[in-house]
Amino acid sequence: MDMSLLPPELCEAERGFPAALQACGDLDALMRLKGAFIGREGSHAARMMELLKAAPKEQKRELGAAINALKGQWEESIRIRQAELEDAKRKQGALAQAWDPELPPPAPAKGAMHPLNRLMDRMVEVFRPLGYHVEEGPEVETEAHNFDGLNIPADHPARGSADTFYLKEHAELLLRTHTSPVQVRVMQRLAPTLEEKGGIRFLAPGRVYRKDEIDPTHSPMFHQVEGLLVGKGIGMHHLKGTLNYAMKALFGPKAEVRFRPSYFPFTEPSCEVDVRCPLCGGDGCRVCKGSGWVELLGAGLVHPNVLRFSGIDPEVWSGFAFGIGVERTAMMVSQTPDLRLFFENDTRFLAAMGGLD
C-alpha cells in the first residue's frame, strides 16, 4: 500500500500494529487494541474512513482500496490473535479443571468377611449342588445330644471336665464339643417323616468348644462343618465319592485324597481323610510332619446305635457323616502359622485373609 497517502500518525499506527498485537497478553487487552484500530468510533479505521470521505474524488478509489486492505489486514490479524488467546484461555481453564489422576482419590471403605466364615460359606457352596442345605443347633447343648445320642460311652474321657465345659447351674448342659449333636437334633426331628422325605442331607457349620489352653495350635473355641446324609443302601463308596468330589472342589482338581481306617464311637466303619500335602506336594515337610499327607477330616457310616437313638431304623436306613476342622483347613490352605491370628481380629489380617469375594 502506498503509505504516502496517509497522514503520519496513521503511518505510525500501522508500523506499530504488529508489536501492539503481540503485546496483547489476554483477550481484554486484545479487545482494547481492537477498539483502537478497527472500532466503530475513534479508531484508526474510523479516522481513515473520515479521511476517505474528505479525500479528493480522483484519490478516492486508490485511497479506498488502500484503506480497505489495511483494515482487512488488521481485522485478520486480530481474529487470528483472538483465536490464539481464546485457545490459550481454554487450555488454561482445562488445566485448572484437570487433576492429576495419580493424586490419591477418595477410597471407598473396604471391609472383609472373616476367613473362617468365608471358608465355611465356601464349603456350603461346594455341597450345595449335591442337595445339601444348612442346619444349625445351639452351642449350649445337652449331654444327651452331645454324647448319649452319638454312642459315646458314659465313661468316655471326652465327657470329663478336663475336656468339656459344663454350666454351673445346669448340670446337664455343656458347650458342645463338636457339631455332631446337630445330627441328632435333625434326625430326631425328621425321623417321623423320613419315608416321605426320602432321606436327609445337610451341612452344619458352627462353633464348638473344648477345654484347650490358647496356644499356636489350640483354642477353646473353634469351628467345624458337619455333614450328614441318610438314605437307603448308603455305603462307604458313597462317602468316598462325596468327599473325593468335595476335596477336589475345595482344593483343586489335582487334589489327591486318601481314606484310611480310624475310630469314632458314632461311626462304623470309620475313616480319616487325608489330602496330599499342599505345601510340599507329598515329598514331606514340616506341615505334613514328613508323611506327605495332611489329615483333614474324620468320617464314617453312621453307627446303627446313633440312628436308633434318634428313632431311625438302621435295618432300613443307613448314612454317612463327616466333620471338617475349619481352622485346620484354613491354616493348611493359607499356611497361617498361628491359630490365634484367627481370633485376634487384626484388621490387617482380616483384610488380607478374608477379603470380599
Next chain:
Amino acid sequence: MLIEIKALAQELPAVAGMQVNELCELSAALGFPVDGVSQEDGETIIEVDVTANRGDVLSHRGFARDLAARIGGKLAPLACPTLEEGAPLMPIHLRAGAACPIYSTAVLDLGEGPGTPEAARRFLASMGSNAKGFAPVDGSNELLFRYGHPTHAFDADRLKGCLIVRWAEEGETLVTLDGVERKLSPKDLLIADESGPVALAGVMGGDSTKVTPETKRVLLESAWFDARSVRATAHRHGLHSDASYRFGRGADPAMARTGRDLLARRLMDWGGAVLHGAWTAGEVPAAPAAIRLTEATLHRLTGSPISLGEAQPLLERLGFQVVRSADGLHAQPPTWRHDMEIEVDLAEEVLRMRGYDTIPMALPPLEGHPEPLSANYVQRKNLALRLAHLGFHQTVTLGFVSPELDAEFMSALGVDNPQGGRTLVNPLGVEYSVMRGSLLPSLRATAEYNLRQGAREVRLFEISPTYFSTPEGPQETLKLAIVWTGTLGGESYLSPARPVRSADLVGVARDLGLTVLPKVHELGEGVFGIEFPLGELGRPQERIIPAFQAFSRFPVMERDLSLLVAMDQSYAALREAMVQVLPQGTLQSLDCVDVFRHKNLPQGKQAWLMRFRFQHMERTLTGAEVDGWVASALKVAQGLGAELRG
C-alpha cells in the same frame, strides 16, 4: 505309641525287609498313622497313633499281629516255655466277679545274676523308659512294651496272709508307688492282703509292698482287669500309668498266664532267680459269642460284591474263629479284641484288610426334593457380605468373657441377665467364665486393639449368639453387633477428615433396613456400637420380585425452608408435625439436609434446613399450591417454637 523297628522285626520277620516309609504307609492303611520317625542310638523308632478302641495294638507284638494279618506274614513264635501250674503258695481270692476273672502268679527267690541285659536296657531307652537295673521292674516294663500285658512284682515277704482282689471299702487308703496317699472309693478295684490294700488293680502298686534292692523274694502278678473299672480308677485318682493305659483300653485275658511266664523267665535268665511255684486263680473268661456277617452287608457297605469266601480268610488271619454256614459267616473274635460287637464291626475288619483304597467311589442318588438354604443362613451370609462391602471387618471372638466385663455391659445396656445361669463350672480362667450377654465388650476390646496397632479408623461387626439366663438354661439369641471408631476421611484431597459420629452408625442401621433404630452406645471415647437380634431385621422377601407399585412421571417440585429451632428441639416430633399437614402421596420426602450452629445465631438456637419434595401421581403441580403447603408446614413448625430464618 513308640515302635522300634528292630524289635518289631523280632515279632514279624517280614518287616526287616521293608523301607520305613513303606511301613508307615502300611500302618496308616491299617488305621494307625505314623506321627513321626526318629533315630535313637542307631535304631529307627516310629511313633504310631493307635485309635482308642484298639488296646490290643499297644505293643510291638500287637502291632505286628495286625501288620501280619494285612500282609499275610507269620509272627515269630513266642519263645517262652510254659510254667507248670502248681499248688498256691498263698491263697488268692477273686471277689470282684467279671472285673477280675483271672489272676496268675508265681513266687521266685531273686538271685545274684548279672541283671538287666544290655539289649533290654537299650530297648527300654528306645521306649523312653530308663532301665532301673533291677530285673523285676525292667523285666515287667520290657514285656509291657513288647507284648502289651502289664504285670507287677510284689515283695513277697511284705505281703501278709493272702491276696484278695476286691472293691475298696469306704475310708480305705493306699500309698501308691509314687508316694501319694490315695483315699479309695468303693468303685476302686484293688488288690489287698490281710492287712489291707496293697495295689490299685491295673493302675499302680502300693508303696509298702514294692520291690526294693533289699527284696529277696517276689510275687508276680499277671492278671486281667476290666477296662472300664481301670479307666475310672485312673481318672478318679488322676493316676495314668503305662499299665492303666493298656488295661484301660482292653488287655488280652489269655495273656495273664503267658505274661507271668514271660516275666518269670526274665527274672530267671537275667537275675538268676529261682522259681518256687506258679499258680493261677480263676480262668480266662468265655469268649464272646460269634457275630454273623453276610454278603449283602458287605455289598451294601462298599457298593461292590465281596464274597464270603474272600472275607473268611481275612478274618481268620486276624485271629477270628470263623464258621461258614448258609446264612453267612459266624466269626468269634479273638480274646484280644474287645471292639467287636455288631456286624458292621466285622465288615470294617474285612475292609481294613482289603484296604479302603479298594472301595469304589460313587455319588449317592438324590432321593426326594433338596431343601432350600434356610432363611437364617442366607440372611446371615448376605448381611456379612453387605457389611463387608460397607467397609466393616467381620470378627470372630470367644463366646465367653469375664464376669466384670459382662456385668459392666449388662448394666450399661440396662438388661437384667443374671450371670449364674451363664457361668461355666470349669472355665479356662475367670476371664473366660461367663457366656456373654452381649457381643459389644469383645468388639470394643478388638477395636481398641486395632487402634493401638495404629489403625486410623476401625469398623467391625460380628454375628454370634448371646446368652440370656432362663430357668431352663441360657437362651441363645443370634445378634449382630457393629462397632465404629476413629477418624473418617482425611486421607484424600476430596474427603476432609472428621471423627466418627454416632450418626454414622445410625445411617448403617437404617441402611440395613432397621425400622426401629437401636440405641447407639458410646463404648469409650469416640467408640460407638450398636447391637440387635438378627430377628429384628425382618425376613427377606418371599417373592422373587415384589408386587408392582406405580410411580409418578410428573415433575418434582423442591422447596427448602430454613428454620431456627431450639438446641433441644426433637427432630422427629417437628418433622412428624409438619408431615401431618402435607398432602400424603404427593409429599415424596421431607428431610433435614443441613444443620447450622454458629455463634452469630441467637443464643440457644440452631438452624435446620428442611427440604420438601412434592410430586403428584397424575398432574404437574403449580408453584402456588406447593408454596401454600410449605407455608402451612411452616405454621405448624412455628407452633412448636421454630422461627423462619431470614
